[in-house]
Amino acid sequence: MSAAPLLSVQDLTVRFRADSGWMTAIEEVGFDLMQGENLGIVGESGSGKSVTALSILRLHARTTTAIPKGRILYDGRDLLTMPERELRAVRGGEIAMIFQDPMSSLNPVLTVADQITETLRLHQNLDAAAARKRAIELLDLVRIADAPRRVDEYPHRLSGGMRQRVMIAIAIACRPKLLIADEPTTALDVTIQAQILELLRDLQAELGMSVILISHDLGVIAEFAQRVLVMYAGRIVEQASVRQLFRKPLHPYTDGLLAAVPRVDADVHRLPAIPGSIPDPNEMIAGCRFSPRCLEAIASCRAQAPALLDAGEGRRARCPPRIGSLTAP
Amino acid sequence: MTTASIATAAERLAPRRRFVVVRKLARHRSFRIGFVVVLLLVIAALAAPVLTGLDPTAMRVRFRFRPPQWDFPFGSDRFGRDIFTRVLYGAQISLWIGLGTTLLSGFVGAAVGVVAAQFRYLDAPLMRLMDALMAFPAILLAIGLAATLGPGLGNLIIALSVAYMPRTARLVRASALVVRELEFVDAARVAGAGHLRIMLRHLLPNCMGPLLVQLTFVFAYAILAEAALSFLGIGVPPPAPSWGNIVAEGRDFAVEAWWIMLFPGIAISLAALGMNLLGDGLRDVLDPRLKIEG
Numbered sequence: 272m273s274a275a276p277l278l279s280v281q282d283l284t285v286r287f288r289a290d291s292g293w294m295t296a297i298e299e300v301g302f303d304l305m306q307g308e309n310l311g312i313v314g315e316s317g318s319g320k321s322v323t324a325l326s327i328l329r330l331h332a333r334t335t336t337a338i339p340k341g342r343i344l345y346d347g348r349d350l351l352t353m354p355e356r357e358l359r360a361v362r363g364g365e366i367a368m369i370f371q372d373p374m375s376s377l378n379p380v381l382t383v384a385d386q387i388t389e390t391l392r393l394h395q396n397l398d399a400a401a402a403r404k405r406a407i408e409l410l411d412l413v414r415i416a417d418a419p420r421r422v423d424e425y426p427h428r429l430s431g432g433m434r435q436r437v438m439i440a441i442a443i444a445c446r447p448k449l450l451i452a453d454e455p456t457t458a459l460d461v462t463i464q465a466q467i468l469e470l471l472r473d474l475q476a477e478l479g480m481s482v483i484l485i486s487h488d489l490g491v492i493a494e495f496a497q498r499v500l501v502m503y504a505g506r507i508v509e510q511a512s513v514r515q516l517f518r519k520p521l522h523p524y525t526d527g528l529l530a531a532v533p534r535v536d537a538d539v540h541r542l543p544a545i546p547g548s549i550p551d552p553n554e555m556i557a558g559c560r561f562s563p564r565c566l567e568a569i570a571s572c573r574a575q576a577p578a579l580l581d582a583g584e585g586r587r588a589r590c591p592p593r594i595g596s597l598t599a600p
Numbered sequence: 601m602t603t604a605s606i607a608t609a610a611e612r613l614a615p616r617r618r619f620v621v622v623r624k625l626a627r628h629r630s631f632r633i634g635f636v637v638v639l640l641l642v643i644a645a646l647a648a649p650v651l652t653g654l655d656p657t658a659m660r661v662r663f664r665f666r667p668p669q670w671d672f673p674f675g676s677d678r679f680g681r682d683i684f685t686r687v688l689y690g691a692q693i694s695l696w697i698g699l700g701t702t703l704l705s706g707f708v709g710a711a712v713g714v715v716a717a718q719f720r721y722l723d724a725p726l727m728r729l730m731d732a733l734m735a736f737p738a739i740l741l742a743i744g745l746a747a748t749l750g751p752g753l754g755n756l757i758i759a760l761s762v763a764y765m766p767r768t769a770r771l772v773r774a775s776a777l778v779v780r781e782l783e784f785v786d787a788a789r790v791a792g793a794g795h796l797r798i799m800l801r802h803l804l805p806n807c808m809g810p811l812l813v814q815l816t817f818v819f820a821y822a823i824l825a826e827a828a829l830s831f832l833g834i835g836v837p838p839p840a841p842s843w844g845n846i847v848a849e850g851r852d853f854a855v856e857a858w859w860i861m862l863f864p865g866i867a868i869s870l871a872a873l874g875m876n877l878l879g880d881g882l883r884d885v886l887d888p889r890l891k892i893e894g
Contacts, residue, residue: 363792376783
């Protein structure tokens with residue numbers, strides 16, 4: 272790929288202030304996203320997926336967050352150093368975001384129309400009537416039946432799935448180039464999940480936008496993304512295309528994740544779990560952060576923090592022993 | 601208070617829907633009762649010259665301490681002044697003090713609270729300032745301020761507003777802190793909304809319920825506090841009547857001439873009750889989460 276990436280996150284490190292001092296939430300996270308590409312970010316709770324997503328739009332509280340390192344280049348401009356005014360034009364206009372909990376992501380005292388038109392009027396010079404008309408079109412686009420009536424409803428009268436559709440309508444209102452979806456289906460039941468994913472995919476094709484989908488659900492990622500980042504304890508441990516990742520994972524952690532996915536074609540009584548739990552961000556672990564839980568860990572894993580190594584075919588993984596055996600023979 | 605909340609509600613609503621709110625309010629039982637009570641008091645205050653032919657300050661020593669009777673429906677005081685007339689004229693001053701204090705303290709308090717919640721680095725300084733103000737009993741603070749500012753209706757309203765504003769500010773801040781953690785505020789930021797828009801459109805409307813209820817109390821407290829200040833001689837100066845200073849003047853004769861205190865007291869209670877009912881109704885109707893059929 273020779274074209275410049277739409278979004279390029281480079282060497283991003285984010286720290287939060289806690290009672291006990293500064294703790295590192297994510298460290299040296301870097302990836303590129305091409306125009307029209309779907310990127311999945313997968314990992315356990317606390318692995319830094321959401322922190323990464325929120326950093327892109329600079330949504331962390333300024334007083335309790337430090338970003339000592341890294342750049343986030345969007346269209347060649349660094350979002351981290353951009354003045355607030357310019358950033359506001361990017362937010363919603365060019366990069367949009369949808370959240371996990373559709374129950375609390377709509378303002379309860381404003382109608383659906385108010386909330387959709389708010390974005391439209393912030394970024395496009397539409398008058399009230401035109402914005403309202405566009406709001407109804409958008410509700411149609413996200414397949415909400417009876418849009419002209421629904422547009423005047425308050426959020427409490429809508430179901431969870433419908434609210435998430437409204438959120439998507441708000442997000443795509445200004446035809447953003449990048450949509451960040453932070454666990455968009457986690458709070459929904461399974462049939463609605465499938466509908467929302469399908470809707471996102473259709474809209475993506477229609478609008479030609481790029482999507483970053485964050486999830487802890489490998490099934491969702493497999494269905495939606497083209498390329499996947501696996502995060503563990505604030506770092507990217509593996510980066511691969513969906514096909515590569517599911518066929519032959521490189522990092523032992525990814526192995527563990529895949530093994531823990533229930534299968535419909537095999538009779539399994541007990542799902543294998545990864546022993547131990549994700550380390551506390553304050554915990555100092557020498558060497559590879561996964562090594563205490565890794566069945567294949569050797570002495571060098573515990574001695575030295577591994578780098579994200581290139582494994583050919585655009586894949587990278589943070590596991591020198593495995594990559595060594597891959598390239599050696 | 602009522603005018604302020606109705607005005608903000610109206611701004612938020614498209615013209616078509618403004619009538620829906622009015623219709624819902626008209627159907628709300630306690631709002632209806634509160635509205636009628638407050639309306640009657642306001643009419644009584646405005647129509648005082650029509651309802652009584654007497655001068656509220658005219659002394660007629662021959663008619664001192666008359667119990668309630670046909671000529672003196674509410675009785676008369678130690679100078680022979682008609683209590684009925686004084687309560688009517690007193691309503692003008694007392695309601696004005698209540699309304700002014702409610703509006704001023706509500707406006708400033710809501711602004712301070714929401715700013716403290718939105719700009720976290722201003723939170724500590726603003727709240728310590730509020731704490732400092734709250735360290736004095738409200739009435740003592742009002743006394744000090746009223747004494748410093750000098751007599752006059754405007755100064756009295758300012759003094760009372762400063763005394764009651766910190767509570768409102770704290771309340772709004774607490775509610776806004778809860779609201780700002782909800783995802784729709786992040787969603788608004790993601791949509792490109794600036795601080796002002798987030799404060800006015802997303803934080804404040806979601807704090808309206810507690811704020812309105814608080815302000816109905818402020819209204820009642822302001823009338824009572826004015827009574828206390830009048831009693832101490834720094835409120836509305838006699839002989840001009842206010843509900844507070846009529847009660848204050850009646851205190852020495854509470855047993856022998858109970859009617860002097862009773863009727864302005866009833867007026868104060870009615871005003872407070874009416875405002876509370878009205879506030880309840882407003883909160884119910886303006887908060888779409890509480891479902892009101894209609």
